[in-house]
Amino acid sequence: MKIALIGAGGKMGTRLAANLVGSDYEVAYVEVSDAGRARLKELVGMDCVPLDDALAGAGAVVLAVPDTAIGKVAAVLVPKVAPGTIVIALDAAAPYAGHLPERADISYFVTHPCHPPIFNDETTPEGRNDHFGGVAARQAIVSALMQGPEAHFAIGEGIARTIWAPILRSHRVTVDQMAMLEPGLSETVCATLMVAMKSALDEVVRRGVDRAAARDFLLGHMNILGAVVMDEVPGIFSDACNKAIMNGTPRILRDDWLGVFEPAEIAESIRRIT
Numbered sequence: 001m002k003i004a005l006i007g008a009g010g011k012m013g014t015r016l017a018a019n020l021v022g023s024d025y026e027v028a029y030v031e032v033s034d035a036g037r038a039r040l041k042e043l044v045g046m047d048c049v050p051l052d053d054a055l056a057g058a059g060a061v062v063l064a065v066p067d068t069a070i071g072k073v074a075a076v077l078v079p080k081v082a083p084g085t086i087v088i089a090l091d092a093a094a095p096y097a098g099h100l101p102e103r104a105d106i107s108y109f110v111t112h113p114c115h116p117p118i119f120n121d122e123t124t125p126e127g128r129n130d131h132f133g134g135v136a137a138r139q140a141i142v143s144a145l146m147q148g149p150e151a152h153f154a155i156g157e158g159i160a161r162t163i164w165a166p167i168l169r170s171h172r173v174t175v176d177q178m179a180m181l182e183p184g185l186s187e188t189v190c191a192t193l194m195v196a197m198k199s200a201l202d203e204v205v206r207r208g209v210d211r212a213a214a215r216d217f218l219l220g221h222m223n224i225l226g227a228v229v230m231d232e233v234p235g236i237f238s239d240a241c242n243k244a245i246m247n248g249t250p251r252i253l254r255d256d257w258l259g260v261f262e263p264a265e266i267a268e269s270i271r272r273i274t
Contacts, residue, residue, distance in 0.1 A: 002026040003159065004054035004061045006073060008046075009036020012090065013064035015134050016163040017044045023162050028054035052080065060086040060159055067091055067274045071099035078103055086152050088159060092178035093270045095146055107148025109156035110175055112182060113164045114140040118223075119232045138168035144175045180261055183269050188260050196252070197222070 005020065007013040009031035020027045021044055031037045031048045040046055055061065061081060065073050071094060078087065083105040089095050095110050116137035122128045126136035133139035141164045145153040153172070161167050173181070201218050205211045228235040237245070259265060 001059040001155070002028065002057050004028045004030060004051075004058040005064060006030045006051075006054075006061060006077065007036075007064035008048060009033060009038075009040040010064060010066075014040055014043050015132075016062065016064055017046060019134060019163050019165050021046065025159070025162065028058065030054045051077070055080050055082075058082075058085065060088055060155070062088045062090070062159070062163070064090060067093045070094035071274070074100050078106070081106060086148065086156055086159075088156060092144070092175050092182065093273050095175055096179045097267075097270050097274045099274060100146075104147075107152040107156070108146035109143065109148070109152065109160075110146055110178060111141060111143040111156065111160035111164070112178060114142065117168075118226060119230075134164055136166070138166045139164060140169040140171060141167060142171045142173050142178055142181065144173050144178055146175050176263075179266050179270060183273060184261050184266055188269060 003020065003025045005013060005017060005027055008017050008029035013029075013031065013036070017027070017029060017040060027046075029040060029046050029048045030051050031040055037048050040048065055077070058081070061077065063070055063073060063077075070089065074087070074094075078101045081087065084107075086107045086109050087100070089100070089108070089110045091112055092110050094100065095108060100108055113133050115133045116122070116127075116130060116139045120127075120137065122130075122137050124136065128137070130137035141160055143153070143157050143160050145156065157170060157172075161170060197218065201211075201214055204214050225237075225241075227233045228237065260269075
């Protein structure tokens with residue numbers, strides 16, 4: 001199958017291009033900026049082609065462009081693709097927000113990486129230091145067939161397994177569920193709480209604790225507490241820890257904080273993102 005990679009010279013595009021080079025797919029690379037074309041040539045050794053040339057004969061089109069640009073790019077691109085083409089988005093935000101043009105004779109497929117997990121069995125320095133994924137560390141992925149024949153899910157998943165390789169697990173979800181995962185779970189909740197933990201670290205340092213000691217203490221406790229909470233290891237918290245959680249929860253979290261997963265709040269978050 002021929003794949004057209006749109007935005008091939010961007011940060012995400014070059015990551016995907018590196019995994020597509022040498023794969024079983026024929027790939028045509030598209031990049032509008034001179035800097036992006038130069039970056040693709042330097043990092044991957046590939047040249048770009050005009051959009052129409054890339055789309056000619058392509059069975060799939062991968063949109064490696066920012067969420068804020070997908071609507072404009074898709075408006076130009078989608079009318080040009082052949083019937084039966086699989087258009088692949090790398091995030092649920094723009095598809096969820098309705099930024100993909102209506103066209104009944106093509107498929108829309110959405111895929112996103114989970115990134116390498118905190119608890120893993122990577123044994124090489126390259127694997128341990130591949131925090132984003134797609135290079136040396138195995139990661140899970142989530143994918144959704146937004147529209148199109150069921151057979152296109154397997155084709156889209158095959159492309160997803162290539163661009164996000166090496167793969168730990170592959171999960172099938174819906175676009176709505178993917179939107180709950182991101183921005184809901186991963187960004188609105190997890191990233192916010194991670195930033196809060198960094199702010200707490202900065203505060204204890206401001207109050208006199210040595211930074212290296214505080215950082216080691218926090219990261220070590222994130223490891224063991226996370227392993228217990230996420231059922232990575234059997235165990236229970238001490239009575240003192242449980243009491244600290246009871247005291248900390250109303251101090252740190254609003255009573256209605258789980259409302260961030262309500263459809264209206266997810267939709268508003270995505271509207272701001274896109």
